[in-house]
Amino acid sequence: MKNTKMKKFLVVVLSAALVAGLAAGCGSKEDGKEEDKGSSAKTAKVIDVDLTNEEYAFGIDKDQPELVEQVNAFIKEVKEDGTLDEICDKYFGGGEPAAVESAKLDESKDQLVVATNAAFEPFEYTKGDKYVGIDMELAALLAEKLGKELVIQNMDFDAVCLSVGQHKCDIAIAGLTVNDERKQYVTFSDTYYQASQRLIVPSDDDTFDDLKDADAVAAKLGELKKEDKIGVQQGTTAQSYIEGDEAFGFEGLPATCQPYKSGSLAVQDMLNGNIKYVIIDAAPATAITEAINAMQ
Template sequence: MKKLSIAMLSMVLAGSMLLTGCGGDKTPAQDGADASADTATEYKLASEGKLTMATNAYFDPWEYYEGENIVGIDPEVAQAIADKLGLELVITDMDFDSIITAVAAGKADMGMAGMTVTEERKLNADFSQTYASAIQAIVVPEGSAIKTADDMAGKKIGVMQGFTGDLECAKQFGEESVVRFNKSAEAVMALTQGKIDCVVIDNEPAKKIVAANEGLSILDSKYTQEDYAIAFAKDNTALRDAVDKALGELIEDGTVEKIMNKYITAD
């Protein structure tokens, strides 16, 4: 599913904490930053000395709760970026479709939540380079009449609110066909109870759903393929450029691949 080979195991990051300040102060990169960080660069941060990441922590293995901590691929990549910039990582959990709004308003510095770059989202946010590719999969009950994406016409389709599956299914099949959920567990419950006919979700969460719920399967045909990137406020180009530089170095030196290899098993 991704541009990189991938496997499972998790690594707990610093605990999730709520944002305590949201001023527009400019804060230079902190002393002790990785040599890759330009210490002369000034970043506009939501909270001085901290890199605040807005996410939706119900998208295993990209981000999810382990006890009270938010862990997963995105938090680990974000931690590596923060380390390079000499900043403390702060993770804030919220509804997925509130992430870009929070970033645009300066309440968070960046949005990282298995987020696909779309033309609609680019109207309200800038994005980093791509760090992973994803497939939207279709989960159905075993024996379902839905065999391909075309068969979803006229069916009740469960989607994650604001995710690409939501946007694409609403566009292709109409608003009346889409049933939105904030958590994948809610969508799975509705599917097993026969309230919806299928669920469209990223392939990796889909595999975990099927493994944990007997009687569900993933169709062989994918729904869409897309690229994941980090979202920034349009007026925060200094931070975007600094994060993008750090991210590029982490991709180049294999750090991003190593992180993904902990969480996602290559097919």
């Protein structure tokens, strides 16, 4: 009788253990599914269609006509001798960018004070306490050419031209597209770079995959509604493209424009599901998506 009771007891214990084990196994499997689901981070892609055609130039203090002449001579020189191409190749061809240091502002010294927005890779961005980018390397060469000490003032993009117009800085070097509004504050140099706007979408969005030209992409964007949000870097051409701008010839889009301090913040917010798309200049679009996708 005692053995029978013991056997029954062991059967009950083993059965309970088996049930517990199966339950734990099922729980682990389910947890694994949840973990896999959570680990599938979203990525972004750039639609390979130029929405606009633009040109970058430097914005110079209107009260410094001599500087305008010097800058135009400098731009002509770096374009003709291949220096500009060499700098661009560092950022588009896998070369090694050169970090640029900024001196402290000192009115007693002969300085070239440059206004920029260092959130526009590959044209201007920061690494530690140094500046990097196509524009920053050009700024360093320009200061050297003029025999001046370089001072870089980093600020919001929509304050760049204003600071030059208020004579707080000598020149704006910040991936500036030439337009009439900015001409109120600065004298533009000769152009040095051809640019365009491009659309960034989540990688799993196939809406634009088969569209091959700007008109087709614009038509599809025209189907959006006001509640749809498109992110931009504040004050850039993309904002004018969405909101409409007669000077640029942009009719605007029905979607709502959502400005950010940087394109990176806009793309991250898109991947977080808070906005639908992002529009930004082509080169930064590629740099931003590659950097963010690498972190996912």
